[in-house]
Structures are given as C-alpha cells and as structure tokens.
Amino acid sequence: MYEEYAASRTRRTVTATARLLRALHLDGTLLAGLGIVLTFGLFVLFSAAGDNQALWLSQLVRIGLGGLALVAVAQVPDRFLRLLAPAIWLAGLLLLVAVAVIGDVGKGAQRWLDLGVMRFQPSELMKLAVPLACAWHLHARPLPPGPGAIAVALGLIVVPVALIAAQPDLGTALLVAASGLLVLLLAGIQTRYIAGGFVAGAAAVPLLWLVMHDYQRQRVLTLLDPQSDPLGAGYHIIQSQIAIGSGGVFGKGWMNGSQAQLEFLPERSTDFIFAVVGEELGLLGVLALLGAYLLIVGRALVMAVQCRDAFARLLAGSIALTFAIYVLVNAGMVMGLLPVVGVPLPLVSYGGTAMVTLLTGFGILMSLHARRQLLGSR
C-alpha cells in the first residue's frame, strides 16, 4: 500500500519537475550534466584556490550569473536570436576594435575592456557571435553551401579571429575559428573543401610560424621537448604532468595534492586546474570528469540533431562541438599532448566571462531545442 503510494508520489514529483522544466524551456539531462561538472568544479576549485576564499566565492557568483543567463536566454525565442545574430556579430566586432584601441593590457596581451564595474573580454562574446552569424548566414540557403556562401562565412570567421589573434590570444582565436568552421562542417560543405582547407592549413603552418610571437613558438618547441627548459617554458608542462602522474589511480586526496597546494603547479585555479583533478582525485576523478563532459557533449549533439530548423541545428551543433574542443584542448595541453595555449577547462577553471559565455551558449541550445516542434521548417 505504502510503497504504491510512495511510488506514485515520486512519479508525481518527477512529472511536476518535468513540467516545470518544459515550461522554462530547459533540458533536464543537459542540466544534470552541467550540474555535475559545475559541482565537481567547485570542489576542485575550493582546493585549488587554497586560502583564497574570495576566488571561490567569486566563482560561485559567476556560476549564479551564468545560470541566470542560461535560464533567461532559454526563454528567448530562436527567431529573435536569428534576427539579432548579425547585430550581435557587428557589436562584437566593434568591441574587438575598441579593445585594440583602448583596451587594458593584462599579462602582456590586450584582451580586456574596462567597463567600470567589471572587466569584459569581447573575444568571449565572439565565441557565440561567430557561430550565430554563420548559422544566420547559411540557414536560408540551400545546403550544402556553395562556394560564394562559404566565402562569406569564412569572412565572418576570419575578421574577428584575426583581431583576437592579434591581441594576442591564440587560444580564444582558435576556439572562435573552430566554432565558425564547425557550422560550415555541419552544414555539409563538400569533403573537397575540407580537404582543401587542411592542405591550406598545412601550407600556412610555416607562415603561421613566422607571425607567431616568440613565446608562442617556444610553447610549441617546449611541447616537443619539455626538458630543454625545465624552469622556463617547460615548467608548466613538467609540473602538471608530475601532478597528474603522482596522483595515481586514487589520487592524493582532496586538498592534499602537494604539487597544487605547495604551488609547484602554476595557474592551478585557471588553465591548469585539470592537473589538480588528476593529482588530488586520481585517475578515477579524471575519468569521472571526462565522462561527465562526454554526457554533456553527447546530449547537446542529440538535441542539435532533434532540431527541425537549419539555423537551430547548425548553431546547436556548433555549440556542442565547440564545448568538446574546449575540453580536448585544455586537457590535452595539461597532459602534455598539445602546446600550452590559453584555453580554460570549461565550467571548472576560474574565470568569469568564459563561465557566463558557456552557460549562455547552453541557454541558446536549450531555447533552440525547446522550440523544435513549434517552429516548422521553412
């Protein structure tokens, strides 16, 4: 009797939650995945921040802000997004120009715009503006896109990417470029263009080498041989691998990573926080985190596929895959597989703008997905 009652009550609670989520245009599975990673990240950041409690609290506030943005953006009908797309792109571009002219210099790179109350990184905005603009540009055209459409889309990507790369912020530039190129890829551009792109990319490598800053070149060389400069450029890579490797299967325990707690690990609360996970929580922690990321990416892709509208599909797919690239680049760099570029671990690394941008992106994704039935194809 009681079991039946309890079961029915549980069922009713579940049903009520589902109804609430639907009313708010939110996706339960994706939300759960985000919740897992954010909670995990807060635990790790608490340890990585050490005595700096303010840092942790500030991250909590940003998660709150990002969550609000996510819920708010999810309420925006996708047609507004589509209408706003070119304006957002243009605004982002103007802000990038503004940064180039009057921006603050932080860590030798001009990335920030001081808005008085907070500092703002316009390049972060571009992570959303570029796929928005590309999806907007392509959605009304027959797909796969023709050469003209591709050329325009490339223009939409290259101009902001060039400005960001000039700041210089190679990590963000790569991610912005990826987010736009993914739209093209998902739009179904022919494999010959993809192949051509790879060839052109390979041909550009020597050119890229020439325009790279010395420190960027050094990072690439360091990846190939970290021991060549163990206290200089190789230090990050060596220390993060020591941290992860010494963690073993079970880790040294939360708050007990000697590499992290004794400050051997540089930038342990930002770009290198993945090493803290590896050191303190071990292989199990690493696998759990990667698993949660896989859940988010997988669910986001499924949602993208379910969208009935080209704009929604392309945008949602790009958001999902850009997120995956974030994870792959950061973890790859911390584990010594990729050169050190300034890409944070999404949803875990300390950093305000990135957190808000990421959650806003997932808000867009939910908005697009929620309206899949309401908006037919055109």
Next chain:
Amino acid sequence: MRRVRVKDEVLEQRIFLRRALVAGLTAALLLLLLAGRAWWLQVLRHEHFSELSQDNRARIEPLPANRGLLRDRAGRVVADNTPAYQLELVREQVGDLDATLARLVGFGLLDPDDTGRVRQLLRSRRAFEAVPIRLQITDADIARYAVHRHELPGVALETRMARHYPYGSVGAHALGYVGAIGEDDLAAIDQTRYFGTGVIGKLGVERAWEDELLGRGGFREVLVNAAGRRVEARNGDALPLRSRMPESGHDLVLTLDIELQRVAEAALAGRRGAVVALEPATGDVLVLASTPSFDPNGFARGLSRRDYLALTEDPNLPLFNRALRGTYPPGSTIKPLMALAGLEYAVIEPEERVWCRGHYSLPGSRHQFRDWRREGHGSVDMRDAVMQSCDVYFYRLAHALGIERVHEAMRRMGFGAPTGIDIGGERSGIMPSPQWKKETFSQPEQQVWFPGETVIVGIGQGYWTATPLQLAHATALLALRGRHFRPRLVRGVIDPVTGATREIPPQPLPAVELRDHAHWEVIVEAMVAVTTGPRGTAVRAARGAAYTIAGKTGTAQVFSVAQSERYNAAQLDERLRDHALFVAFAPAGAPRIVVAVVVENGGHGSSAAAPVARAVFDAWLAPEAG
C-alpha cells in the same frame, strides 16, 4: 544551363545527422585518447612521477650531531659546545646588498676584507636561504647589531652550537681545534656523517679522535613550497616526510691535567719551547705544551684572513707543535742513557775513573773535542761524569762503544722512531748510523761515517735529533727501570647515551732487559746526584724540593764554535744561542712523573730548562707532600 538549387529539408537533415555523428564520434574517440593519456601518466608512469613530486616538495634539513666533549683527567671540560651567535643574511630580504654590506662594515660588524668572501657565498646560495656571514660574534658586536638592527633589513642574529675551548690557548696543541671542512677534507670523509656540520678536527686530539668525537649527523625532510620556503606539514599527506635523528659523538677523557698544563705553559711564558710530562706507569701524557701557543677558539669562530696570516707568518711559529714536531739535538740529556749502554756492553765499569783535562782527541788525531768546562773535570767516575756532565768521559765512552752499538742501544730507548702517541703527527727525529748516512746523502764523500762523528754523538750532538716527547719517553724508561708504555692522550671514551666509560688500557711496549738489573740503579743514582750532588748541574733548580729528583741537564749547540774561538753567549744573536734542555723524573725511588723541557735558544739547561721542570714537579707532587 544553371541548375537552381532549392532547400531540401530532408537532405539537409540527413547531411547534418551524418556530420554530427562523425564529429561526435571523433570527439568521443579523442576523449578516450585523453583517458588513455591519463592512464599512461597515472598508472604506468605513476612511480616515476611520484618520486618527482616527493623531490619537489621535500627539502632535506640537516640536524647536526653534538660533537663529543673533551675532559681532562680530573673531569674538567676542556672543549665543549656552546651556543654562539652568528649573523645571517637573507639576500631576497635585503633591499640593496651593496648598501647593506657597506653599512655592516661601517658598524664594525664585518671586516672589509671579508666582503668579497661574503658576496661569493651569497651568490652560491639561493635568494631565500639564510647565509651565515659572521660566526661566533662577540657581545660587543651583538650590542652594536641591536642598535643598528632597523638599518639592516634581512640581516638576522641566529644561534647555533659552536666548539668552545674554555681554557683558551692552554693545551691548544694537544687538544687541537676544529675548523671549516676544506676541499681536500671532502674527498676523504663520509659526508653523511658530517650532515649539518661545517667543521672538522684539524689538529691534536680533535683531529686524531675525529671518528669518536664526530657522532653522526641526522636530517629531516621539511615541506617546502615551489619558492623553496618552508611550510607547515598538513595531515594526511600522501607520502610521509622522512627523518633520522643525529647521534652525538663520544666524549673523551684525556690524560692531560689542564691545570698542570697551565703551570707548564706559564713557566715557559715568553719563550719558545716545549714541555712534555708523562706518568711513567701508564704512558699518560700529563702535559704537552708548546709555546708560544694560540687560541683555538679563533679557528672555530672562523678566522679572518688577516688573523690567519698573522698566525702563519709569526716568526715564533705559534701553530707549530714543538713537543711533537720540534727536533732538537738532545745534548747532554742522553748521557745517562749513554752510560747505561756502556754498562750493558761492558765497555766501562761504574767505578772506572777517567781523567778529564778539558778536551779529548781520537788516537792518532790532533783534533780536539772540547769539554764545556775548559779546565776539565779532573778524575771522574760514571756518577761524577753524569752529575757534572763531563763531555770528555762520554767522548771516550762513545768511541769505545762504536756507532753501531750506540745506535742499537738508543733505538731500543725509542730514538729515531715515533713513540706511537695516539694523536699522531709526531716526528721521528734522527738516530744516526753509518747506514743512515749512506741512505740520506747522495754524494759518496758524504756517505762515509767518520770516527769523529761517533765522538760527538756521545754528548747528543752531531746528526742526532729528538723531539721533546721522545726525550720524555726515554726518560720514562729509565724511571721505570726498563718498562715502557706508549704515550697516550686519551684514556677513556664516554658513550653519551648510556654514560658508560670505556677505559682504554695502557699499552705496554717491549721492556728493555739489562744484563744486570743493578745497572738501572747506578744510572738513577747518578741522575739524583745531578740535583743533589756537590757539583750537580741542576742543584740550584732542585733546591728545597720535598721529593728527590733524578734529572739531567742538556745544552744543545745550534751554532758550531770554531776550534780556536770561545763561546760567548752575550755576543751571539738570540737565535744562535744554545737550546736549553732538561729531563727528569720524581720521586726518584717511585717515579710518578717524568718531565722533558726544551727552551729554544735558552742557553743553559740548568738555568733555563730545569726551573720549568721544577715548577711542574711542584705543582704535581708538592701539594700532597706538603
């Protein structure tokens, strides 16, 4: 004709699905690759990275061992470890290093000559390390530092244990000293034992007994952060910090009597010389004095270059241990031994009389070997000859014995070979023989032994040299009538943990057996006559003693006087004057102490050396006698 393309929703969906699937699978595959990398790092290479991480976080901090104390035979501590203040400098806390060093010099806290050394030292250490820039600073320096402290950021006063010799220069040559471990030391030592210790025994007991005194340094690992600064350990660290407690060195009980040593050094004050006093029944070295002496505390403190040069370039050689390393012609002090050899080889009888007319010539030669007394001693028997130190008697005796027998007899008394004292570093001296001459000289004409050379060996001159320790050692043999012990400075080792003393037994040497035991008494009686007889050479020095002294004076020529000249002490440069010697033991019947004294360029043994021995005898024997 141009084909017009229209949007095909179904086709677009299919393309998207395919692309999304490929991209999604690629992402999943890459995530798997990351997991594989994590596996490689955390499972396959785990041990390697664990070690690196441990090396990162732990710094080994040495825990120095307490160096064993030195006590004299009465238990008085003659070398201990006291907390000493030292000035330390942390470079990263010093704003302007040049200005700070200049200020230290200005306040008199740093010798201007030392700034170069300090700079070099600072360069070799990390910026956050505290580097000692001056060791064992004085109270006055501490006061000056306190006044100027606010002007010296990054300069701190720290305490550490340092070797201290409470009696200062008294017995410095016997005790030795500790000094900074040098480059050449490093190769020879077990460095783990010296963990945290910057000093090593450099001379005397400190050097020879280093192994017992040192102990074993310990260490502990301390947690450091990436900047190398020490941080507090936290609970639940994955790997524990290791440590090893230091083991204190053993204390040594010396045979020296530091107060007797003080008496001996005071009696020699202002002169260059040496005193060795032995307890004949054990071989215990009661006094091992060499003057001028030096303050061993200076070495433990770290001498400035200027002070060190002052010591090494002093013409009086304060660092030179005359008692062990000074080789002097023994002069007349060996006459009793020579007489003993004469009796043993039956070339003379005690009562046999010899006429001394002030000089001696070998048969068939016109060369005159002069007696110290121009007019001669007249008719002397063995007792008279020893008592008055008649040279002619011993010229004759040596000639009668021949160099081979003299050499053999004197080797048995310990001449020409180290005594084997337990602190090493002694010289052998020379007991000449035709064989020795052949081996020593390269020119054939110099390799020949001349009969005249035998004659002067009879009065302890010529090539014959001996250390004060050898003289005391040989005299101890007479005192014990043939029995002999290896001289020693350490008679017990105390384990600091249990407090138990391990006694080191006296080490007997092969006894000298005579044909007729009564010969010993003949010689001893003659030596007693030296201090008591009517024309005894040491009567004045022995006057009023509450015990009988058996002794023999000696005056060793530094400068040979030409045949026709007269020796005039007053006209000679001080450095060319004769060395004064005296060997003696007391009480003559049951000897408790043997003393050998050498006063460089002191003139006569009777006036310069014998009073020194008397002072030592009085201090050792008189308190009980009176």
